Amino acid sequence: MNDWLSLRDPVRSIAAQAGEAIMRVYAEDFDIMHKSDDSPVTEADLSAHRVIKAGLQALTPHLPVLTEEGGLPDWSVRQQWSDYWLVDPLDGTREFVKRNGEFSVNIALIHQHQPVLGVVYAPATGAEFAGVQGVGSWRFTAQGAQPLKVRPLPNPTITLALSRSHGSRREQALIDALTERAGEPQVIRCGSALKTCLVAEGLADLYPRFGPTSEWDTAASQCVLEAAGGQLVDLNGQRLTYNRRAVVLNPSFLAYGERLPLPLAQLARISAD
Numbered sequence: 001m002n003d004w005l006s007l008r009d010p011v012r013s014i015a016a017q018a019g020e021a022i023m024r025v026y027a028e029d030f031d032i033m034h035k036s037d038d039s040p041v042t043e044a045d046l047s048a049h050r051v052i053k054a055g056l057q058a059l060t061p062h063l064p065v066l067t068e069e070g071g072l073p074d075w076s077v078r079q080q081w082s083d084y085w086l087v088d089p090l091d092g093t094r095e096f097v098k099r100n101g102e103f104s105v106n107i108a109l110i111h112q113h114q115p116v117l118g119v120v121y122a123p124a125t126g127a128e129f130a131g132v133q134g135v136g137s138w139r140f141t142a143q144g145a146q147p148l149k150v151r152p153l154p155n156p157t158i159t160l161a162l163s164r165s166h167g168s169r170r171e172q173a174l175i176d177a178l179t180e181r182a183g184e185p186q187v188i189r190c191g192s193a194l195k196t197c198l199v200a201e202g203l204a205d206l207y208p209r210f211g212p213t214s215e216w217d218t219a220a221s222q223c224v225l226e227a228a229g230g231q232l233v234d235l236n237g238q239r240l241t242y243n244r245r246a247v248v249l250n251p252s253f254l255a256y257g258e259r260l261p262l263p264l265a266q267l268a269r270i271s272a273d
C-alpha cells in the first residue's frame with residue numbers, strides 16, 4: 001500500500017507557504033526578468049521555488065525535487081529517478097504580471113512516470129485542488145474538502161477552457177467544428193493549470209492545448225483530473241507520462257472529462273493543420 005494520501009496535506013501546506021511568498025511580491029512593485037526562452041520570471045517565481053524546494057526536501061529527504069526554476073539535472077541523473085517531485089512554483093507567470101489572479105502553484109509526485117499526487121493552489125483567489133491516484137480528487141473550501149467529479153458531456157452546450165496568453169489559431173478551427181456538431185461552445189479563458197482543474201470540477205468539458213508546455217505545467221493538474229474521472233492524453237490518445245525523455249516538453253494534449261466531444265481523429269486533424 002502506498003503512502004501518497006498521507007503526503008497530501010503536508011504538500012498543501014508547502015503550497016500555501018509558497019502562495020504567501022508569491023502574494024508578498026504581488027502586493028508590491030516587482031521587476032520582470034526574462035529567461036533564455038524569453039518567458040518572464042519574477043522574484044515571486046524564485047521565492048516560491050525556494051520555499052517549495054526546502055519544504056519538500058524536509059518532508060521527503062530521499063526524493064529529488066525538479067522545479068522549473070531550479071535548473072535541469074543531466075538526463076543521466078534524471079533517468080535513474082523512479083520517484084521525484086515535479087514542481088512549477090508559479091504557473092501562469094504572464095497572468096501574474098498582468099495581475100489577473102490566474103496563476104497557480106503546481107506540485108506533483110511522480111512515481112514510475114505517472115503523477116500519483118497533485119496539488120494545485122491559486123493564491124490570489126484561494127482556489128485549491130488536490131488529487132491522489134486511486135483515492136480521489138478534492139477542492140478545498142471553507143466548508144472543507146469537496147470531492148471532485150467530471151460532469152457528463154452536456155448536450156448541446158460544450159464548455160472549452162482555453163489559455164489566455166498562449167492561444168493558437170487551431171482553437172478557432174476547433175470552435176468551428178464544435179459549433180457545426182453541437183452548437184457554439186462556451187469558452188472560458190484562464191491562465192495556468194487551473195484550466196485542467198475546471199474540467200476536473202465539472203465546470204468545463206475540454207481543455208485542448210495545441211502547442212508545447214513543459215512537464216511541470218501538467219503533472220499536478222493531470223493527477224487532479226484523473227482522480228476525478230477525466231483524462232489528459234496526447235493527440236494519439238496516449239496518456240501523458242513523465243521523465244521518459246531528456247527533453248521535458250509535452251506534446252499537444254487534450255484534458256477532458258467523461259469523454260471527448262469530437263472524435264479523436266478529428267481533433268488530431270485540427271491540431272495538425
Ligand SMILES: Nc1ncnc2c1ncn2[C@@H]1O[C@H](COP(=O)(O)O)[C@@H](OP(=O)(O)O)[C@H]1O
Pocket residue numbers: 039068088090091092093094162163164165166190191192193212213214217249
Ligand atoms: N513555447 C512553449 N514551450 C514550452 N512551454 C510553454 C510554451 N508556451 C507556453 N508554455 C507554458 O505554458 C505555461 C502557461 O500556460 P497558460 O498560457 O495556459 O497559462 C507557461 O508556464 P509558466 O507561466 O510557468 O512559464 C509555460 O511553461
Ligand SMILES: [Mg+2]
Pocket residue numbers: 088090091092216217
Ligand atoms: Mg508553467
